[in-house]
Amino acid sequence: MEAFAIYLKNRLALTDEQATQATSCLQTKRFKKGSILLSPGDTKSDSYFINKGLLRYYSIDEKGKEHIIQFAIEDWMLTDRDSFIFNEQSNFYIEAIEDTEVVIVKKDFFASIKNIVPEILELNILMLHNSIRFMQKRIDMLLSATAETRYLQFLKLYPNLSSRVPQWMIASYLGITPESLSRVRKDLVKRK
Amino acid sequence: MEAFAIYLKNRLALTDEQATQATSCLQTKRFKKGSILLSPGDTKSDSYFINKGLLRYYSIDEKGKEHIIQFAIEDWMLTDRDSFIFNEQSNFYIEAIEDTEVVIVKKDFFASIKNIVPEILELNILMLHNSIRFMQKRIDMLLSATAETRYLQFLKLYPNLSSRVPQWMIASYLGITPESLSRVRKDLVKRK
DNA sequence: CGAGCGCTTGATTGAGTTCAAAAATCGTGG
DNA sequence: CCACGATTTTTGAACTCAATCAAGCGCTCG
Numbered sequence: 255m256e257a258f259a260i261y262l263k264n265r266l267a268l269t270d271e272q273a274t275q276a277t278s279c280l281q282t283k284r285f286k287k288g289s290i291l292l293s294p295g296d297t298k299s300d301s302y303f304i305n306k307g308l309l310r311y312y313s314i315d316e317k318g319k320e321h322i323i324q325f326a327i328e329d330w331m332l333t334d335r336d337s338f339i340f341n342e343q344s345n346f347y348i349e350a351i352e353d354t355e356v357v358i359v360k361k362d363f364f365a366s367i368k369n370i371v372p373e374i375l376e377l378n379i380l381m382l383h384n385s386i387r388f389m390q391k392r393i394d395m396l397l398s399a400t401a402e403t404r405y406l407q408f409l410k411l412y413p414n415l416s417s418r419v420p421q422w423m424i425a426s427y428l429g430i431t432p433e434s435l436s437r438v439r440k441d442l443v444k445r446k
Numbered sequence: 447m448e449a450f451a452i453y454l455k456n457r458l459a460l461t462d463e464q465a466t467q468a469t470s471c472l473q474t475k476r477f478k479k480g481s482i483l484l485s486p487g488d489t490k491s492d493s494y495f496i497n498k499g500l501l502r503y504y505s506i507d508e509k510g511k512e513h514i515i516q517f518a519i520e521d522w523m524l525t526d527r528d529s530f531i532f533n534e535q536s537n538f539y540i541e542a543i544e545d546t547e548v549v550i551v552k553k554d555f556f557a558s559i560k561n562i563v564p565e566i567l568e569l570n571i572l573m574l575h576n577s578i579r580f581m582q583k584r585i586d587m588l589l590s591a592t593a594e595t596r597y598l599q600f601l602k603l604y605p606n607l608s609s610r611v612p613q614w615m616i617a618s619y620l621g622i623t624p625e626s627l628s629r630v631r632k633d634l635v636k637r638k
Numbered sequence: 639c640g641a642g643c644g645c646t647t648g649a650t651t652g653a654g655t656t657c658a659a660a661a662a663t664c665g666t667g668g
Numbered sequence: 669c670c671a672c673g674a675t676t677t678t679t680g681a682a683c684t685c686a687a688t689c690a691a692g693c694g695c696t697c698g
Contacts, residue, residue, distance in 0.1 A: 313586050313590070315590045319590065321586055321589040321590045322589075323582050323585055323586060323589075324582075335575050335576070335578060335579035335582070336579060339572070339575045339576075339579075340575075340576075340579070345583075345586075346582075375567040375568065375571065376567065378571055379567065379570055379571060379574065380531070382571065382574035382575065382578065383527050383531045383532075383574065384527070384531075384532075385578055386527060386574065386577055386578060386581065387527035387528060387531075387532070389578065389581045389582070389585065390515050390516075390527070390538075390581070391537075392585060393515055393581065393584060393585060393588065394505050394513055394515060394537075396585065396588040396589070396621065397513040397514075397515075397588070397618075397621040398505070398507045398511065398513045398621075400685080400686095401685080401686070420643095420644070420645095421644075421645070422644070422645080426589075429588065429589040429590075430686070430687090431686075431687060431688080432644080432645075432646095433645090433646080433647085433686085433687075433688080434685090434686055434687070435645095436645060436646055436647080437646085437647085437686090440646080440647090592653075592654095593653080593654070612675090612676065612677090613676075613677065614675095614676070614677080622654070622655090623654075623655060623656080624676080624677075624678095625654085625655075625656080625657095625677090625678080625679085626653085626654055626655075627677095628677060628678055628679080629654090629678085629679085631677095631678095632678080632679090
């Protein structure tokens with residue numbers, strides 16, 4: 255709660271009271287490593303702000319393979335749009351990679367906070383544009399780059415993440431097999 | 447202009463006067479097939495609403511290969527975020543695939559229309575979420591699916607587009623070579 | 639301390655690429 | 669409206685990057 259209030263304060267021009275007022279009705283929740291917060295078919299009206307820990311947003315295909323759409327770390331929000339925005343059944347999983355504490359942001363939070371802090375709408379828009387820009391770069395990378403290039407870009411983009419996430423999940427985020435990633439890394443070390 | 451006013455009217459609860467008022471200051475522009483509306487390095491404050499025609503949003507990699515991030519057809523907006531939202535240099539190209547007429551939406555349009563129709567902010571948020579949801583599905587597909595599956599999904603998603611776009615551009619959108627797409631199509635016909 | 643999980647390594651396979659060239663289609667000017 | 673050049677699509681053959689299958693190692697955590 256604390257962290258989320260600070261987050262809002264930093265991004266909007268809020269007084270302390272406004273920040274506490276806005277976040278007072280929110281609840282935090284802890285999940286142990288490995289917990290599933292959302293599964294395909296669910297329709298929850300929760301969005302998560304991460305106080306501490308690390309979540310993954312992923313799918314499982316017909317062959318049982320996992321594909322990671324997104325990681326989410328401290329100070330990020332993770333939202334399943336199918337569920338949260340469009341009230342449809344989700345297609346994805348959300349899982350805690352570490353023991354994680356989240357702020358549960360319900361659907362009506364945005365409805366009520368915009369009365370207190372109307373600027374939140376524009377902040378929201380800006381952040382959504384930023385997400386899109388980010389995802390477009392990822393799509394560009396998936397369309398064009400080799401396994402090695404993808405991995406190097408990943409390291410540059412998330413320098414801190416690689417130590418917190420098992421290697422096979424990085425592979426799954428990059429769209430390659432764990433074996434291939436292992437070989438890519440071996441090559442990089444050898445050539446260095 | 448016409449089309450854009452209708453577009454807004456349908457999505458927001460606007461009177462005719464409001465719709466005309468909001469769009470009166472906007473300009474339309476025509477581009478011939480093959481025109482480049484934006485190049486990497488540009489920083490334009492234009493966003494495009496497409497009255498008629500078809501645009502592509504793409505990159506060119508070090509080997510000179512093109513990678514299509516997005517197509518945009520009638521009634522869609524195409525925005526380069528680097529440029530339009532963040533005032534940075536663009537990384538992508540925008541090109542007219544057909545002779546195309548667009549409404550030029552300048553940056554300040556949103557600033558001024560929100561005074562007339564505040565609901566536009568929430569509409570905007572909803573559409574951005576929808577874009578993200580869409581792109582997440584595309585990323586999932588790029589991470590998991592074979593050339594054939596991607597192509598079939600593309601046909602399902604854009605049934606009308608495949609006739610308006612040359613095959614090599616579809617291949618470029620799917621992340622495969624034109625040769626591969628040709629073979630995929632051959633196989634599909636044979637198996638049918 | 640042992641079972642399971644994650645990472646590595648090797649051998650083989652396979653989907654898609656590359657390069658090359660022919661066939662089909664498009665479009666533009668005469 | 670036709671013809672010719674350019675672009676697009678198809679086809680073929682060789683090749684390559686990454687996937688698959690399989691086995692072994694090392695760590696950790698129960």
